[in-house]
Every structure is written in C-alpha cells, then in structure tokens.
Amino acid sequence: MLEEVNRNAYELDISEFVTSHAILLHTKKASTYYANSDVEVVNATLHDVVNGELSLGNEISPHALVKLITAGKERSYSTTDWIPPNILVDSANILMWYQPTMLRHLYLKNSSDVNQQTLHVKFPATLFVFERNTRHLKMFGLDSDKRPTLDSILYQLPIGNISRSGNLCLGNTLDLIPDTPNAQNCHLIERCFFDALSTHTNTEYLFLKDEEDKKRTLFTQIVSYWARKAKRRHRVNVKKDLIPLLSIRTLMRG
Incomplete structure (x- = not known):
C-alpha cells in the first residue's frame, strides 16, 4: 500500500x-x-x-x-569563468574584444574579375563589437597593439562589406556565429569577415585621403591596396591611411 x-x-x-x-x-x-x-x-x-x-x-x-x-553559496570554479586578457566588455548584450596586428587571409573579388584573390596580409589591430540581441558585428581599426582604453580612437577599416558605423554585412555568414557567444569562443565570430568573400564597399570613403579629397573609394582601390601590402609584407599605417571615427567611450555612450 x-x-x-x-x-x-x-x-x-x-x-x-x-x-x-x-x-x-x-x-x-x-x-x-x-x-x-x-x-x-x-x-x-x-x-x-x-x-x-x-x-x-x-x-x-x-x-x-x-x-x-x-554570498553564502557554495564556492565553485570553472574554466568558463576565466576572462581572456583581450576581452574588454562582456555584458548581457555586448561582447567586445580586440586582436593585435596579425597575419590574416583576405578573400577579395572585383565584379570585373573572373576569379577571387586570396591575400596574406598583416591586418591591423582590430576592435570587435558583437551585439547578442541583434547578432550584429561591428569592426574598427586600432592604431596600437596594446590593450585599448576608453579613450582609444577607432578607425574605419579599409575593407569591403563594412559601413561607416562599423557594421559588417554578414550575408550568409550568420551560421558561423556560435549559438552562445562568449569570451571563450568570440574568436570564432571573426570568421564572419576573415572566412568570407569581400565584393563591394558599403560606405563612401575608406581612406583618409579619399575623404579629404571628397573622392569616393572604389572597391578596386581596396583590392590594389591590400595586394601591395601583401606583396611588400608591409603593415597598415593606421594614422596615415585610415579615417578616425570616434573613441571607444563615445561608441559605448551610443
């Protein structure tokens, strides 16, 4: 019973x-x-x-x-609690990190070209901002490989598929984003650009000289610029070549 x-x-x-x-x-x-x-x-x-x-x-x-x-809970530790040194913000909505200058592959294709170009370049230090709610990714150039501060200036990257506000056109690369983006796997989000094919510009000016001359940057210029960098193995002169946009502090204020 x-x-x-x-x-x-x-x-x-x-x-x-x-x-x-x-x-x-x-x-x-x-x-x-x-x-x-x-x-x-x-x-x-x-x-x-x-x-x-x-x-x-x-x-x-x-x-x-x-x-x-x-307070009063059982203390426990996990490797997932470890915050890598390149992580700047990990909040409910925003995941922000940076990468120093490093060798990267760029995949570029002009509309007039039959085949794409694969270039191995010294890509400048980059700030990445991923918004969890919208699953949007922003990318900006940095003028130093050191850990950025709130007053670090962000620059327009001379790449295709990116807007003046830093938004990357993700196209069909959304599947490359982990289901639960975090400090441990955020480097995988970078594949949305570095594993994708750049084919067009999304903003009027991508170089400082073009902005000063009020001359729209063509995608053919982007391809030529990176081809020269790859051939000579030169770094990008961020302060000379790129357009300063705003500080990280201003970006975070919205």
Missing part, C-alpha cells in the same frame, strides 16, 4: 525569510547601441528595508551586486 504523501512538507515556509534589502534598477530610454530594448539600465542602488519601508539607498556596482546575491 502506497504511503500518503504529506504535501505540506514541500510548501515553502515564508516565515523563515526576512526582507532586509531591496535592489532598484534605474533606467533611461535605450540608445541605438542597445538595440531591441526599450530601456537601458544606468545603475542600481541597494536599500535597507526598515519596518516594511525602503530607506535611502547607495549605488552598487555590478560586481558587488553579484557578490551580494551569491
């Missing part, structure tokens, strides 16, 4: 809990940088609850907030 189950044994006894603190999230209307969201969380404040009422609160950092919530 089955023993009758005491359902009361599974009920949560709220009398054991005391509401001692409250966390308030302070928001503003979202900028375009945080697309697909009506509001952007600006900060959080922690308040004592006294006699059922909120007291004045103090601002609390995201790191302190996580520590507060996980």
